[in-house]
Structures are given as C-alpha cells and as structure tokens.
Amino acid sequence: MNHPYPPGRPAHPPCSRTPERPRQHARPGPAARARRFIPRPSWTVYAMVFVLLGGILFVQAYANGSFIPDYRAENTFGSGQDDVPDEILEGGPIVNTTADRPQSYRLPARTIALTFDDGPDPVWTPAVLEVLDKHQVPGTFFVLGNQVVRSPDLVRELAEKGHELGVHTFTHPHLTQIPGWQRRMEYTQTQLVIAGATGQRSNLLRFPYSSRADAFVDQDWPLLQQAGELGYLSVVNDLDSRDWERQGTEGMIERTIPEGYSGAVTLWHDSGGDRSQTVEALDRYIPMMKDRGYTFTTISEGLNRALAEAGATGTTAGPTEATFTERWRGQMLIMAVRAADGTFVLFGVLFVLVGTLTIGRTVLLFVLARRHARKRRRRGFAWGPPVTDPVSVIVPAYNEKEGIAEAVRSLATGDHPGGIEVVVVDDGSTDGTADIAAGLGLPNVRVVRKPNGGKPSALNTGVALARHDLIVMVDGDTVFEPDAIRRLVQPFGDPQVGAVAGNVKVGNRRSMIAKWQHIEYVIGFNLDRRLYETLRCMPTIPGAIGAFRREALEYAGGMTDETLAEDTDVTMALGRAGWKVVYEENARAWTEAPTSFGQLWKQRYRWSYGTMQAMWKHRRSVLDKGASGRFSRRCLAFLTLFGVLLPLTAPVIDLLAIYGLIFLNRTETALAWSAMLGLQFLTAIVAFRLDKEKLGVLWVLPLQQFVYRQLMYLVLLQSVVTALTGGRLGWQKLKRTGLAPGGPAGPPPPVPAPAAATARRVRP
Missing domain, CATH: 3.90.550.10 (Spore Coat Polysaccharide Biosynthesis Protein SpsA; Chain A)
Known part of the structure; x- marks a missing residue:
C-alpha cells in the first residue's frame, strides 16, 4: 500500500546523499x-529421509567397517589342532570340504600360481596387471567385495584378460570372531558383486589372515566345513612373500622360491598400501622362475592339471556363468555402495x-560485533542532537x-x-x-x-x-x-x-x-x-x-x-x-x-x-x-x-x-x-x-x-x-x-x- 507524500513534506529525507528508490516488482494477480x-x-x-540417510551411512560404514589394510598379524586366535583332519594339515594349499571326506591338493611340479589378496586397487592392481601382461602369465586375484564395488571395471578387465577371481570376503574380518550368518553374508555379497561386475561366479575362497594348511587350528575347522557346505574350495598358500612388510624385493623373491622343483601357491598383495616393491619383485621373479623351467597358472587350472595327472574325477574348479538374478543383484549392490560412498564424500x-x-562467521562476529560495541561505548558517542520529536x-x-x-x-x-x-x-x-x-x-x-x-x-x-x-x-x-x-x-x-x-x-x-x-x-x-x-x-x-x-x-x-x-x-x-x-x-x-x-x-x-x-x-x-x-x-x-x-x-x-x-x-x-x-x-x-x-x-x-x-x-x-x-x-x-x-x-x-x-x- 503506497502512500503519497503529505503536503509540505520534502520529496527526500534530509540526507547527505539522495536515496535510491528501489524497483517495485509487480505483484501476482x-x-x-x-x-x-x-x-x-x-x-x-x-x-523416510532420515531413514534413507541412516541406511546410506550404515551401508558405507559396513563397507569399510572392519577392513584394515594387511598390516595386522596373522590370525592367532585359539590353539590346538585336534579337530582338524590330518588330510588337511598334511595336505596342500587347496582344501576341498564339499564332500563327506575332506581332501586337499597341491599344484603339479614346476608349477606356480601367483595369488593376490585384498584388491582390486585402482593404483596397484593395474601396475601388477601390467607386469603379468608383460610376461604373459595369469594370476588369481582374491578380491574384497568392498573393493570390487569401487572398481568394477578393473575387476571386469581382470576377468576378460583370463585372470582368475576368488572370494576374499567383503570387509576382511577375522572370520573366527563373527557368527556363521555373518560369514555367509561376507561370502555371498562378494560373490554377488563379482557377478555384477563380470557375469561370473567363483568357487574359490581365501580366508583373511590365513597362511598355510599346517597352520589351521581347531577354531578354523568350522569355517572350512561351512565353506564346503556353500560349495567353496578353500585356498591358502605354500609360500608367502610377506610383501606387506615392505622390507625389500630380495626378501620377497627369496621367500617365494619353491624347494626343489615342487609346485607352489605363492601369496602377494595388490592392495592395502604401497605395493611398488611388490611390482618390482614380480618383474624380476617371473622371468627368473621361467628360466628355471617353471610355468605359471591359475589356481583352477593348476588344480585341474593336478587332478588329471592323478586320474581323479568329480572335482573341478573354475569360473561359472552367473544367473541373471545374481548379476542384477550384484549390480544393485555395487550401485548402493557407490551411492553410499558418494553421499559420504558429499557429507565430507x-x-x-x-x-x-x-569459523568465518565467528571471526566476523568477533571482529565486527566487538568493533560495534566499542564504538557505542566510546566516550562522547552520540548519533546527533537528542531526539525529542x-x-x-x-x-x-x-x-x-x-x-x-x-x-x-x-x-x-x-x-x-x-x-x-x-x-x-x-x-x-x-x-x-x-x-x-x-x-x-x-x-x-x-x-x-x-x-x-x-x-x-x-x-x-x-x-x-x-x-x-x-x-x-x-x-x-x-x-x-x-x-x-x-x-x-x-x-x-x-x-x-x-x-x-x-x-x-x-x-x-x-x-x-x-x-x-x-x-x-x-x-x-x-x-x-x-x-x-x-x-x-x-x-x-x-x-x-x-x-x-x-x-x-x-x-x-x-x-x-x-x-x-x-x-x-x-x-x-x-x-x-x-x-x-x-x-x-x-x-x-x-x-x-x-x-x-x-x-x-x-x-x-x-x-x-x-x-x-x-x-x-x-x-x-x-x-x-x-x-x-x-x-x-x-x-x-x-x-x-x-x-x-x-x-x-x-x-x-x-x-x-x-x-x-x-x-x-x-x-x-x-x-x-x-x-x-x-x-x-x-x-x-x-x-x-x-x-x-x-x-x-x-x-x-x-x-x-x-x-x-x-x-x-x-x-x-x-x-x-x-x-x-x-x-x-x-x-x-x-x-x-x-x-x-x-x-x-x-x-x-x-x-x-x-x-x-x-x-x-x-x-x-
């Protein structure tokens, strides 16, 4: 409601400069x-909004909750080996508990399987892959589900180039410290994201913090039985490069040379920290072992070759095609975790x-508000003559x-x-x-x-x-x-x-x-x-x-x-x-x-x-x-x-x-x-x-x-x-x-x- 100026009043207030009349915008009808x-x-x-945000944060927390890059010591919980069958303790690094009678297998002589844990990593997995491609050898990558969801394209590249994938759980927990239902979830979710990224399933499983077959203790036996019930072959190693210690390439190479001409499953890492020494060691190790007459293979190919040499039948390994439902569920899981990651980055x-x-507002308030207060309290401050109108x-x-x-x-x-x-x-x-x-x-x-x-x-x-x-x-x-x-x-x-x-x-x-x-x-x-x-x-x-x-x-x-x-x-x-x-x-x-x-x-x-x-x-x-x-x-x-x-x-x-x-x-x-x-x-x-x-x-x-x-x-x-x-x-x-x-x-x-x-x- 605009009012005209009353008669006798000036058109502008008595200011030192003329005020500017603001534009009046038309009102809607x-x-x-x-x-x-x-x-x-x-x-x-x-x-619903808060439940959604809470769910996203929970997914993000679960995807990162337990994994600490391989600086932890091996799992030493428990002792005693009374419950573990001798066939396992005295056998090879590939354990089969899918049948009534547990069995274990070794790779054939002069055969080496390069296995990599804790990946994929967007920096070091491509570096490892470049070395493998350079020397034309395959590798077996035991991947973490929470890493697969962050680099699905990299996992797909591994599969397309003929490298093998295995399950290494979703979050890298100590499996003996979690209930059976949670272990199943760790395996299933990793299997799903592999299916979502590659369209394949894997029946290979490696427990986090595992080592050799003769190191299994009584607390591990239920894990092996459960893995067999779920259709997995459990894989450990013969030789551990201990590259996570990062004490030089010479030690890594020395620790992964088999005795005589025996076959071996060797353990390396393509994630979890600086793997430059691992890449350098592999580049020297592979041609050296080839010169000694060794061939390199994946776990599944090595197992199938060992079974063929022994005339055994009924047990085979290797990737299988995932169903449409598995691929779809895996892709949804990948999208959910990546959305949670993106939300968390946004929150950051x-x-x-x-x-x-x-902080900016606080600084402004401290500086300007205190300046305002000091000005008002200054002796003799006045706006002008006393107003008595x-x-x-x-x-x-x-x-x-x-x-x-x-x-x-x-x-x-x-x-x-x-x-x-x-x-x-x-x-x-x-x-x-x-x-x-x-x-x-x-x-x-x-x-x-x-x-x-x-x-x-x-x-x-x-x-x-x-x-x-x-x-x-x-x-x-x-x-x-x-x-x-x-x-x-x-x-x-x-x-x-x-x-x-x-x-x-x-x-x-x-x-x-x-x-x-x-x-x-x-x-x-x-x-x-x-x-x-x-x-x-x-x-x-x-x-x-x-x-x-x-x-x-x-x-x-x-x-x-x-x-x-x-x-x-x-x-x-x-x-x-x-x-x-x-x-x-x-x-x-x-x-x-x-x-x-x-x-x-x-x-x-x-x-x-x-x-x-x-x-x-x-x-x-x-x-x-x-x-x-x-x-x-x-x-x-x-x-x-x-x-x-x-x-x-x-x-x-x-x-x-x-x-x-x-x-x-x-x-x-x-x-x-x-x-x-x-x-x-x-x-x-x-x-x-x-x-x-x-x-x-x-x-x-x-x-x-x-x-x-x-x-x-x-x-x-x-x-x-x-x-x-x-x-x-x-x-x-x-x-x-x-x-x-x-x-x-x-x-x-x-x-x-x-x-x-x-x-x-x-x-x-």
Missing part, C-alpha cells in the same frame, strides 16, 4: 495467488563447508487478549520527552482485543477497528492514521521497558538513519524451549545485528520493536503483503534506497516466546519462509548500481550463506558425529565435536557479555544442538519446499499466555469503553 498452496509438514516424509565436503562457514506507536493486533493490556500500558507510559501516541489497529479480532485496549482509558491511546486484512494492512492503516513522523512498530504481545521508545528513536539524530532495530528479549525463560530461544535471540539475532549494521546490510527490523522515519517508509513503498516477512521486505527496500538501518541495543522489549514445539514450528516457519520470499523478491537488485546493488550483494550473500546454506548443512556435523562415535575413532570424533561446541560456547559468551546477560543459561547449549537445531533444520527444509511452490500464509497467529515480564500473568478482564471514549472505526 489474485488468480495466481489463489492457485498457490502450502504443503503441510509430513513427518512421514522426514522420517559439507562438513568442510559448514566448518568454514562457522513526538512518536507514534503502531500496534497491529489480532486476537491478542492475553497480552494487549500490558503491552499498550507499557507503550503509553514510556518516558520519551516528546510525547507518545499509541495507535492500536485491531485487525478483525474475535476475542475482544479492541475492547480491552480501549477499556484501559489511556488518553494517548487510540483503537482502530478494521476487517481482517493481514498484518501489513494493519500496519499501513496505523501509519496512515499516525500523527507524527517517527513511527514505532510493535507486536501486540510485546512489553516495552520504560525508556525503550526514548532510546529507540535516538539514532534518528543522524539524518541518514531511516530505521532502527531494537533489542528483543525473551520474557518467559522457564521452559527448556524458551531457554533455547533466549540463547538464539542473544546469539543469532542481537549479535548478528551488530555485524549487519557495521557492514551496512541489515536485513530485518524486528516486528517486536522497530522504528522508522515516515519518509523512509513511504519512499520504500510501505508495508506489503507480497511476503510473509513484511519486516524483512521493507528493511531490504530501505537498505536498497540508501538509508542507514541501525541497531540500538539499549532499547529493550520483552516478548513471549512459543512454549511448545508446534507453536515454535509455526512461528519459525513463517519467519524462514518469509525471509526466502523477500530474498527472491529483491534478487535482481544484486545487479543494480549504487546503494541498491551494494546493499543487496552484501545482504543477500550473508543471508544465503548464513541464513539458508549454513542451517541446512549444519546437521551434517551431528550426523557425522554419530557416525564417528559408532564406526570411527570415538576419541577423535568426540574431540572434533567438542571443538565445534567450544566454538559455539565462545561465541555465546561474547554475545551474552555484549548483551549484559547472565551466562548461567548456557548449560542448555549442548542440548540445543541435539533437539532445537534439528527442529530448525526441519523448519528450514519445509520452508524451502514451500518456497518452491510459491505458497502464501496468513497471520500465523500463535497462542499466547501473557507470560512477558513486567505485568500480571494475564490481561485484566475486558472493560467496556464509555460512549465518549469509544474507539473510532475506520476502513483500511
């Missing part, structure tokens, strides 16, 4: 507004982003019976020397709000009744009826301190100041929710306002306590209903027009904070969504020149980074903290989270000191991180969803109980106004 809708919060959707990036934004206070009210009496009384009895008029605009209340205000009988209070039209309409009506040029806007549930109005208007001694934000205090601090909001008001609002004033990019004059020049209001186009945050909208318009918007910390007003999560959600939903609307409305002004562009680039950048992006990504800190406490190093995780909490404590202490508040309430700050911050995250998420639909809301009236300090718990009963004092009724 009634039909377009009618088509908009507000999606209601869906806890089912939110629960967000973690760095959140940390950077948090009369003030009009506009109180838009809609069903405010619980607090309207105390609010109006605190305003009307303020100590401002120039005089105060209070205009209560009742916007179609149905609870007797107007009668209560009129019944107070205060001579400087006028009550105006109008049909319900929304808060901006009520404010514009009050401004149009106000008699004075200094306008204070107040919520109907806010109680002012006696000197609040006088202090609030003093910055108007500077002719460039167009609006002033006051200091909003939470009056009802008894409940935990209210304490959290008290902390938020002091840190998130009042401390930020010091920063915004210093940078000349104040985004919001709070509806609870704010003052305006009439000229500035009219020049900005007055209050509009184009956004839910009319206070943010008009403040941005003032900033774009070149007016100074400042913060007066000593002008205090007390408001009642929501006392339930439902009411809090309702309030913050309106705030956050309205702010996004205002940002979208003024988005094009970042390209403006002059004051409009300077203000918009700063203001919208800060709101985007610290008002939207940081709150949306902040829960990553908590998610990764929970993940770290469960799956990673608990001490390091606790220290990292404590450091972030300590940074918030430091910010809180600075803010509370600047605001002259007691620090005792900060004991609830850690709890705030687990409950309150998550609720604010959901509110912001809901606001983003609503913003995408372009929805509109009404007053979003909150339930009040009259708990603001300075008066009774509730308002006095309605007092009918005498005929002579009946409030004048006007239409908007």
